[in-house]
Amino acid sequence: MRIVVTGGAGFLGSHLCDKLLHEGHEVICIDNLITGTVANIEHHDSNEKFRFINQDVTEYLYISGNIDYVFHFASPASPIDYLKYPIPTLKVGALGTHKTLGLAKDKKASFFLTSTSEVYGDPLVNPQPESYWGNVNPIGPRGVYDEAKRFAEALTMAYNRYHGVNTHIIRIFNTYGPRMRKNDGRAVPNFITQALNGEDLTIYGKGDQTRSFCYISDLIDGIYRLAMSDINTPVNIGNPSEISIKECAETIIRLTNSKSKLTFKDLPVDDPKVRRPDITLAKEKLGWNPAVMLEQGLHTTIDWFKSS
Numbered sequence: 392m393r394i395v396v397t398g399g400a401g402f403l404g405s406h407l408c409d410k411l412l413h414e415g416h417e418v419i420c421i422d423n424l425i426t427g428t429v430a431n432i433e434h435h436d437s438n439e440k441f442r443f444i445n446q447d448v449t450e451y452l453y454i455s456g457n458i459d460y461v462f463h464f465a466s467p468a469s470p471i472d473y474l475k476y477p478i479p480t481l482k483v484g485a486l487g488t489h490k491t492l493g494l495a496k497d498k499k500a501s502f503f504l505t506s507t508s509e510v511y512g513d514p515l516v517n518p519q520p521e522s523y524w525g526n527v528n529p530i531g532p533r534g535v536y537d538e539a540k541r542f543a544e545a546l547t548m549a550y551n552r553y554h555g556v557n558t559h560i561i562r563i564f565n566t567y568g569p570r571m572r573k574n575d576g577r578a579v580p581n582f583i584t585q586a587l588n589g590e591d592l593t594i595y596g597k598g599d600q601t602r603s604f605c606y607i608s609d610l611i612d613g614i615y616r617l618a619m620s621d622i623n624t625p626v627n628i629g630n631p632s633e634i635s636i637k638e639c640a641e642t643i644i645r646l647t648n649s650k651s652k653l654t655f656k657d658l659p660v661d662d663p664k665v666r667r668p669d670i671t672l673a674k675e676k677l678g679w680n681p682a683v684m685l686e687q688g689l690h691t692t693i694d695w696f697k698s699s
């Protein structure tokens with residue numbers, strides 16, 4: 392297939408490009424590099440099946456020739472990034488999704504939207520099944536990301552129902568692995584960087600809030616299975632193994648043999664108290680189950696942070 396990947400120079404997008412090229416597809420990667428980096432894709436420089444276009448996907452997209460699939464991965468995705476770029480975050484989720492859906496419709500291509508567990512907001516139900524409508528503060532600082540992704544889901548379903556575009560929606564839960572930026576601001580890269588530098592690990596709040604961390608290779612496997620499936624409604628992909636943020640920080644201190652301690656800071660506004668995916672749908676319909684346990688994935692990620 393000839394495939395467009397927006398956000399292809401980012402953490403998730405670049406791993407997806409690797410997978411698609413490995414499966415023998417041709418990849419056109421589009422990224423404006425506000426949070427992505429060419430370092431994530433430069434290993435494809437001499438690959439004739441790979442092309443990079445530096446463009447903001449909220450602008451009109453012109454791609455010559457046929458396209459079989461459009462994967463829309465472009466968006467700031469770390470809370471500090473969408474606080475720094477609130478309007479680009481809203482625009483890429485809304486206008487960028489419109490442009491990429493328009494491209495898919497025009498080319499009679501399939502479409503894949505990366506949505507997020509953030510559509511569940513600060514959930515009142517744990518674990519979260521796809522049928523849960525969420526508890527989102529539309530005007531809070533995280534609203535720029537959450538509402539953009541909720542709009543993107545609505546637009547994707549409308550293109551599916553009204554224009555007959557073959558669409559897929561993934562709701563991604565916290566994912567980690569090589570190629571996360573050291574200063575990305577999210578818990579895992581922050582904790583690893585701090586532990587390796589012998590600095591105290593910054594716990595926001597008491598650290599009793601929970602997350603469920605999925606390793607990148609498991610996520611990419613789930614993405615590929617969903618992309619090739621006939622499911623048009625949203626599907627959760629994430630690791631249901633839930634831990635507190637404090638426990639996550641302590642695990643990283645132990646795995647890095649660090650002498651760092653914990654330091655406690657204010658909890659960001661609207662920070663979800665719990666998060667854990669219900670993955671029954673992915674298990675039953677895609678035969679997907681995460682294979683990488685947290686400590687195993689953290690080892691690989693820590694090694695990558697040490698060597699990069």
Ligand code: UDP
Pocket residue numbers: 469470565576577578579581582593594595596598600602636658659662663
């Ligand atoms: N967090 C923390 N210290 C950090 C970074 C994050 O305690 O240095 C907390 C954050 O407040 C949240 C959790 O870790 O409760 C996960 O944050 P992250 O930014 O990774 O993603 P989120 O799940 O909030 O989108």
